[in-house]
Amino acid sequence: MNCFGFTFAAANLSKLKIKIVMAIIITDECINCGACEPECPNTAIYEGADDWRYNDGTSLDGNVILPNGKEVDASEAQEPISDEIYYIVPDKCTECKGFHEEPQCAAVCPVDCCIPDEDVVETEDELLGKQRFMHPED
Ligand code: SF4
Ligand code: SF4
Numbered sequence: 001m002n003c004f005g006f007t008f009a010a011a012n013l014s015k016l017k018i019k020i021v022m023a024i025i026i027t028d029e030c031i032n033c034g035a036c037e038p039e040c041p042n043t044a045i046y047e048g049a050d051d052w053r054y055n056d057g058t059s060l061d062g063n064v065i066l067p068n069g070k071e072v073d074a075s076e077a078q079e080p081i082s083d084e085i086y087y088i089v090p091d092k093c094t095e096c097k098g099f100h101e102e103p104q105c106a107a108v109c110p111v112d113c114c115i116p117d118e119d120v121v122e123t124e125d126e127l128l129g130k131q132r133f134m135h136p137e138d
Contacts, residue, residue: 023093024103025117030085036105036114037086042134044092045105048085051077054092058134066091067129090120097124098131 026036026045037045043057053075054060060074068091081087088105096103106114122130 022095022116022118022122023090023120024088024095024105024114025090025120026082026086026088026105027113027115028085029111029113031111032085033110034086035108035110039104039108040088040093041096041099041104042092042094042131044089044094046080046087046089048087049080049083051080052089052092053077058092059136060134067126067133088114090117091130092134093120094127094131094134097127098135 032048034047037047039045040057046052054064054066054072055074058074062074063071064074065071070091078089081089103114106112
């Protein structure tokens, strides 16, 4: 979404008093230290070139329909999002909602390269819904 589109969408959500938040993205300033990966409560962070799965570190199993309507096989290996640096899977990132007060990856990153992803805007309720969907037993 371009800058104008984002600003327009944010302004309208603000009028509706809906708190908007974003998934976190790792920028290319990442130095591959690996500090963030074990901190993620959703196992949404992977090392560059590693495959990822919806069921890694979650309760998802078999064919599932995600809260965003996407149908996936939770155990199927998915293509890496980056081959060079650690990356975050947007569908699994909840900005740590439901677990912590702040994004844990950003809190530990020594070079501050875990930043909000303006292309993945969600409401706080949507992020909490994602967290409950992935971890219904918690
Ligand atoms: S913000 Fe939280 S849930 Fe998202 S990638 Fe970082 S540690 Fe994981
Ligand atoms: S903590 Fe920061 S620098 Fe280290 S791997 Fe994670 S994103 Fe990259």
